[in-house]
Structures are given as structure tokens and as C-alpha cells.
Amino acid sequence: DAGITQSPRHKVTETGTPVTLRCHQTENHRYMYWYRQDPGHGLRLIHYSYGVKDTDKGEVSDGYSVSRSKTEDFLLTLESATSSQTSVYFCAISRTRELYEQYFGPGTRLTVT
Amino acid sequence: AQKVTQAQTEISVVEKEDVTLDCVYETRDTTYYLFWYKQPPSGELVFLIRRNSFDEQNEISGRYSWNFQKSTSSFNFTITASQVVDSAVYVCALSVYNNNDMRFGAGTRLTVKP
Numbered sequence: 001d002a003g004i005t006q007s008p009r010h011k012v013t014e015t016g017t018p019v020t021l022r023c024h025q026t027e028n029h030r031y032m033y034w035y036r037q038d039p040g041h042g043l044r045l046i047h048y049s050y051g052v053k054d055t056d057k058g059e060v061s062d063g064y065s066v067s068r069s070k071t072e073d074f075l076l077t078l079e080s081a082t083s084s085q086t087s088v089y090f091c092a093i094s095r096t097r098e099l100y101e102q103y104f105g106p107g108t109r110l111t112v113t
Numbered sequence: 114a115q116k117v118t119q120a121q122t123e124i125s126v127v128e129k130e131d132v133t134l135d136c137v138y139e140t141r142d143t144t145y146y147l148f149w150y151k152q153p154p155s156g157e158l159v160f161l162i163r164r165n166s167f168d169e170q171n172e173i174s175g176r177y178s179w180n181f182q183k184s185t186s187s188f189n190f191t192i193t194a195s196q197v198v199d200s201a202v203y204v205c206a207l208s209v210y211n212n213n214d215m216r217f218g219a220g221t222r223l224t225v226k227p
Contacts, residue, residue: 031213042117042204042217050213058214090158097213104150104158 003027004105006091012111019078021108023091025071031094032074033058033102034066036087043090049074050097081112115140117207119218126195127226134190134221136205142166144210147181147188152202152220161203164188195225 003026013019023032031050035043035058045058047066055066063085065077078085091105116139126132138147149161162172164181172179176193192199202222208215 033213035217040219042119042219043206044217045214048213056213088156097211101163102148102208102215103160107156107158109156 004091004093004103006089006105006108008108009106010109012113013081014113015082016080019081019110019112021076021089021091021110023074023076023105025074025091025093027093027095027103028071029093029095030071031097032068033092033094034064034074034076035090035092036060036085037090037107038087046076046089078110081110083112086110086112115142115145115207115209115214115216117205117216117218119205119221121221122219123222123224125224125226128197129194130225131191131193132195132223132225134192134203134205134223136188136190136218138186138188138205138207140207140209142209142212146208146210148206148208148215149179149188149190150204150206152204154201158204161190192223195223197225197227199223200225 005024007022033048034046037043044060046064049055049068067075089108092102094102118137145166147164151159169181178191180189202220204220205218
């Protein structure tokens with residue numbers, strides 16, 4: 001199994017509060033991704049990183065920010081959580097840009113009340 | 114833009130039945146990759162298979178087989194002699210060469226009853 005951990009695994013928070021999710025990898029892969037998974041939509045890309053301090057937006061980036069200060073850590077921040085951000089969040093890593101080999105973390109279930 | 118459609122939202126079968134999960138994709142790129150993932154009730158995504166667009170050979174792995182047909186833009190997944198442990202959500206995905214954007218289908222929930 002690829003060495004990817006996510007923390008926390010479950011979180012309940014109130015609308016308007018900031019939330020930070022952490023993804024940690026031990027594979028030294030260059031590319032890291034944050035996805036959200038919602039019923040009927042499949043996984044959708046929020047943000048991704050192609051190196052330390054190098055990040056870019058994905059399909060559903062509004063309301064989210066990311067940071068990557070070390071190769072192994074990729075943080076996803078909800079500056080002011082809303083109920084529409086209730087979802088399961090997955091981190092993924094890839095050694096190459098081509099995404100022909102992508103591995104996923106265990107997921108974080110976030111509930112915004 | 115890329116798109117993946119899994120038209121079957123839920124499928125229920127009885128153990129030992131064969132079942133096929135459909136995946137239809139859209140892309141204008143000629144070099145791309147197709148994937149299947151299994152998502153058991155625990156929630157993690159387990160990689161099952163990857164095919165590239167230049168390899169249309171069918172793949173068999175034990176009770177699992179995959180049928181890739183470029184003519185119909187389909188990458189279907191068949192489980193032979195299904196078992197209760199096969200119960201999960203199965204997700205089809207597409208990525209194109211030199212692009213970070215992987216597109217996922219909405220998933221098909223397979224329930225195998227004893």
C-alpha cells in the first residue's frame with residue numbers, strides 16, 4: 001500500500017469555522033491532489049500540487065485553499081466552512097504528471113452543520 | 114473536455130452470478146488512460162486496473178475481466194461468479210496524456226447477496 005495518511009479521518013464543524021485537512025505521504029511523490037466525493041458526482045479535483053510551494057486550481061476550487069511547504073505534506077483549508085462543503089475528501093499522490101499511476105489516501109469525512 | 118459516464122447507479126445480484134459494470138468515456142485526445150477502482154464500505158479507493166489508449170487487448174485477472182473498445186468508447190468491467198466480498202462501489206476514471214486532470218464516473222454500487 002502507498003504510504004498516504006489523512007488527518008483527521010472524521011470531523012464535524014460548524015458553518016463559518018476554518019478547517020484544515022492534512023495529507024501526508026512517505027513516497028516522495030512530486031504530485032499531490034485533493035478531491036471531494038459527493039453522491040452522484042464522483043470525485044472532483046479541488047486543487048493539486050506539482051512541487052513544494054507549487055499549486056494550481058482544479059474543477060471545484062472555490063472556497064478552498066492549499067499549501068505545500070514540504071514534499072510530504074499537502075494541506076487543504078476551508079477558510080469559512082459552509083454546509084455545501086460537507087463531503088468526503090480524498091488526497092492522492094502521483095509520481096508523474098500523466099496520472100497513469102495515482103494512489104489515494106483513506107479519505108476524510110467532513111460534516112459542516 | 115473529458116467525461117466519464119457510469120449509467121448504472123446500483124446493481125444487485127445473487128452470489129455466483131456474472132455481472133458487468135459499464136463505463137463510457139469521452140475525450141478528444143488520442144493518448145489517454147482508463148482506470149477502474151474499487152471502493153469498499155470502508156471508503157478507500159483500491160486500484161484495480163489501468164489501460165492505455167493504444168492497448169485494446171482485453172484483460173483478465175482471476176474472476177475480473179475488462180473489455181476496452183475504442184469504437185464505442187467503452188471500458189466495461191465484468192465480475193464472473195460474483196461473491197459477497199465483491200460488494201462495493203466501483204469507479205471508472207479517465208486521464209489524458211500530459212494533463213493533471215483525471216475525470217471520474219459517479220460510480221456503480223454493486224451489492225452481491227448470498
